[in-house]
Amino acid sequence: MRLDKRWWLLLVLAGLLALFFALDLGRFLSLAAVKSSQADLQAWRAAQPLLAAVLFFGGYVAVTALSVPGAVVMTLAAGALFGLGWGTLIVSFASTLGATLAFLAARWLLGGWVQSRFGDRLATLNAGIAKDGGYYLFTLRLVPAVPFFVINLAMGVTTLRTWTFYWVSQLGMLPGTLVYVNAGTQLARIESLSGIVSPGVLGSLVLLGVFPLLTRKLTEMFQSRKVYARWKPPKTFDRNLVVIGGGSAGLVTAYIAAAIKAKVTLVEKHKLGGDCLNTGCVPSKALIRSAKFLSHVQRAQEFGMRGATADFDFGEVMERVQRVIKTIEPHDSVERYTGLGVDVAQGTARIVSPWQVEITHHDGRVEVLTTRAIVIAAGARPFVPPIPGIDTVEVLTSDTVWQLRQRPERLVVLGGGPIGSELAQTFARLGSRVTQVEMAPRILLREDPEVSELVTARFRAEGISVLVEHKAERVEVIAGEKTLVATHQGREVRIPFDALLVAVGRVANLKGYGLEELGVSTGRTVEVNGYLQTNFPNIYAAGDVAGPYQFTHTAAHQAWYAAVNALFDPFKKFRADYRVIPWATFVEPEVARVGLNELEAKERGIPHEVTVYGLDDLDRAIADSEAHGFVKVLTVPGKDRILGVTIAGEHAGDLLAEYVLAMKHGIGLNKILGTIHTYPTLAEANKFVAGNWKRAHAPQALLAWVERFHAWRRG
Numbered sequence: 080m081r082l083d084k085r086w087w088l089l090l091v092l093a094g095l096l097a098l099f100f101a102l103d104l105g106r107f108l109s110l111a112a113v114k115s116s117q118a119d120l121q122a123w124r125a126a127q128p129l130l131a132a133v134l135f136f137g138g139y140v141a142v143t144a145l146s147v148p149g150a151v152v153m154t155l156a157a158g159a160l161f162g163l164g165w166g167t168l169i170v171s172f173a174s175t176l177g178a179t180l181a182f183l184a185a186r187w188l189l190g191g192w193v194q195s196r197f198g199d200r201l202a203t204l205n206a207g208i209a210k211d212g213g214y215y216l217f218t219l220r221l222v223p224a225v226p227f228f229v230i231n232l233a234m235g236v237t238t239l240r241t242w243t244f245y246w247v248s249q250l251g252m253l254p255g256t257l258v259y260v261n262a263g264t265q266l267a268r269i270e271s272l273s274g275i276v277s278p279g280v281l282g283s284l285v286l287l288g289v290f291p292l293l294t295r296k297l298t299e300m301f302q303s304r305k306v307y308a309r310w311k312p313p314k315t316f317d318r319n320l321v322v323i324g325g326g327s328a329g330l331v332t333a334y335i336a337a338a339i340k341a342k343v344t345l346v347e348k349h350k351l352g353g354d355c356l357n358t359g360c361v362p363s364k365a366l367i368r369s370a371k372f373l374s375h376v377q378r379a380q381e382f383g384m385r386g387a388t389a390d391f392d393f394g395e396v397m398e399r400v401q402r403v404i405k406t407i408e409p410h411d412s413v414e415r416y417t418g419l420g421v422d423v424a425q426g427t428a429r430i431v432s433p434w435q436v437e438i439t440h441h442d443g444r445v446e447v448l449t450t451r452a453i454v455i456a457a458g459a460r461p462f463v464p465p466i467p468g469i470d471t472v473e474v475l476t477s478d479t480v481w482q483l484r485q486r487p488e489r490l491v492v493l494g495g496g497p498i499g500s501e502l503a504q505t506f507a508r509l510g511s512r513v514t515q516v517e518m519a520p521r522i523l524l525r526e527d528p529e530v531s532e533l534v535t536a537r538f539r540a541e542g543i544s545v546l547v548e549h550k551a552e553r554v555e556v557i558a559g560e561k562t563l564v565a566t567h568q569g570r571e572v573r574i575p576f577d578a579l580l581v582a583v584g585r586v587a588n589l590k591g592y593g594l595e596e597l598g599v600s601t602g603r604t605v606e607v608n609g610y611l612q613t614n615f616p617n618i619y620a621a622g623d624v625a626g627p628y629q630f631t632h633t634a635a636h637q638a639w640y641a642a643v644n645a646l647f648d649p650f651k652k653f654r655a656d657y658r659v660i661p662w663a664t665f666v667e668p669e670v671a672r673v674g675l676n677e678l679e680a681k682e683r684g685i686p687h688e689v690t691v692y693g694l695d696d697l698d699r700a701i702a703d704s705e706a707h708g709f710v711k712v713l714t715v716p717g718k719d720r721i722l723g724v725t726i727a728g729e730h731a732g733d734l735l736a737e738y739v740l741a742m743k744h745g746i747g748l749n750k751i752l753g754t755i756h757t758y759p760t761l762a763e764a765n766k767f768v769a770g771n772w773k774r775a776h777a778p779q780a781l782l783a784w785v786e787r788f789h790a791w792r793r794g
């Protein structure tokens with residue numbers, strides 16, 4: 080059996096510690112022992128100064144690296160032997176080196192395990208360490224409340240950088256080192272370790288320790304207040320909350336605010352329901368459904384028919400999409416929200432001060448509302464890249480494609496992300512000749528490579544020309560013929576088209592409603608902290624305008640935090656919880672994911688095991704002629720705790736729900752395996768993948784004994 084390097088280190092450390100205690104080496108590191116041999120030690124040091132310094136240094140590093148007791152006594156001895164200057168120098172470097180070795184050993188032995196076991200639960204701590212880790216360490220080093228060896232080991236399992244640990248430790252331990260080395264110069268007078276640091280010195284160390292952290296917190300507080308300097312807050316407020324934008328994020332924010340009895344105004348300049356209802360999720364899923372029906376007609380023979388045809392008109396299919404929107408519209412209507420207690424304003428909002436929102440109503444009326452808090456939920460829009468010549472054609476985007484009533488014969492879809500892929504397959508099924516152009520080496524780049532392969536293979540089988548590693552360079556119109564010119568491996572590829580659909584990403588709406596004038600910090604999105612607060616603590620943002628996700632369910636999730644925090648800060652606020660975020664791409668085969676995939680786990684160095692179940696083996700999938708795809712589960716090595724799941728196959732988005740629940744509530748694969756799943760359903764795949772995991776972790780040694788037991792019973 081080959082031992083992992085970690086086990087070797089553990090064995091060496093355990094051996095050294097056993098030796099230390101077995102030989103009772105601690106007896107040399109007591110105050111009495113050092114004092115009694117002080118004269119001999121000083122004589123030796125005078126005879127061999129360099130050797131004494133080197134050996135002392137090495138001994139100090141060993142004591143601190145092994146976290147054995149004795150460092151305090153050695154620090155005093157350093158004063159007695161080498162004096163204040165040299166003693167401090169030797170101890171300062173030896174203690175920091177020893178501490179860093181202990182830190183590295185803890186990281187190597189336990190860091191990966193702790194981060195993979197509790198990584199998602201440690202997310203807040205990791206974020207805090209990334210931001211303020213150095214300050215915390217400095218405080219801990221100076222305030223003698225936590226033993227030094229505990230700090231070394233505990234910091235080792237965090238994500239604090241080694242270099243930060245090293246220099247902050249050296250700096251933070253220096254005052255204490257000075258005090259103890261100085262005391263050591265008068266070793267003969269010291270009677271016990273407890274009296275060395277006077278209350279006055281202790282108080283100074285505590286003050287020194289908390290000072291930087293306190294300064295930083297005060298500066299942050301001051302800066303967050305400073306942004307308000309230009310304005311005078313109103314004495315009273317018309318509203319508790321004004322919400323800008325009536326899409327998924329804005330609607331849910333307003334709903335929650337009204338439910339908890341706040342006075343809230345929701346301003347929407349276009350259509351309530353925003354992107355999702357009008358130009359996003361709803362129309363795309365409605366069109367996907369019609370296209371799926373056509374794909375089944377195409378596959379009639381697979382279902383035992385001799386053949387089938389569908390007589391359809393593209394314009395009528397697009398009208399159905401509008402009917403679906405109309406049917407869902409009442410869920411997001413002015414009437415419904417007014418009934419729920421929300422004051423709905425149909426107009427354009429502009430923030431004019433941190434507590435004032437100007438509303439230009441559709442009827443021309445302009446009013447300014449004062450409000451305690453504002454939630455920005457202004458969404459995002461399709462990004463159209465500045466490719467030369469693109470403005471010479473009328474490009475389609477996810478905003479405008481729903482207005483089409485004539486099917487484009489040759490459609491180029493620019494973009495291999497979820498929106499581009501969903502629309503490429505849909506239009507191909509509706510009869511367009513579709514070319515999908517993607518710059519990256521594969522479509523659906525965020526997913527694992529085999530997902531992209533599966534989807535690409537299906538796309539190609541359905542007649543879509545999927546061109547990856549093709550960079551769009553320019554659009555040309557020559558004698559009325561429109562062409563996208565792309566480059567692939569250094570040569571030009573010309574793709575003629577009738578319509579060009581651009582789906583290369585969505586950008587947050589940041590301009591035109593007062594953010595710049597006010598000074599709200601923005602980058603690619605409105606910048607928010609963990610509580611969804613902007614740099615103006617009473618102004619929040621949620622949904623696509625805030626990111627980092629661009630889904631309806633994450634917009635709604637953030638909306639809860641934005642509403643509650645906006646209404647109850649400073650009394651209580653909640654940090655948005657992004658630990659378990661699911662999503663799905665509604666291509667066929669459908670792709671759904673929650674948590675990590677293999678790609679991310681490898682990139683982030685998170686130890687994991689992979690268990691796969693192929694849906695080609697599943698009874699229901701076979702009966703439905705949908706026997707393709709897989710369920711792939713990532714777990715903590717040796718444990719059934721789920722780190723992430725990717726499903727590719729029929730109804731993947733629905734199948735994922737079981738894992739979302741499991742991850743959210745810490746349910747492992749053993750419990751999924753122990754749960755009855757209805758036969759014959761696609762959901763059984765979730766149980767079968769758990770079964771695969773269980774088989775791979777069967778206790779072989781125990782089973783060998785059980786086999787012997789059965790043999791014995793047979794006689």
Ligand SMILES: Cc1cc2nc3c(=O)[nH]c(=O)nc-3n(C[C@H](O)[C@H](O)[C@H](O)COP(=O)(O)OP(=O)(O)OC[C@H]3O[C@@H](n4cnc5c(N)ncnc54)[C@H](O)[C@@H]3O)c2cc1C
Binds near residue numbers: 328
């Ligand atoms: C084609 C497509 C398919 C999609 N499919 C899915 C899917 O299947 N699942 C999923 O989860 N997500 C999907 N999405 C994403 C989803 O639609 C968005 O993540 C979601 O709608 C974001 O909601 P939001 O409230 O942040 O923004 P929006 O819905 O964009 O709402 C913002 C609103 O703010 C209004 N507004 C902006 N400025 C002002 C102002 N100054 N005054 C007043 N009003 C203003 C706008 O008019 C808009 O109505 C899809 C998106 C697209 C484009």
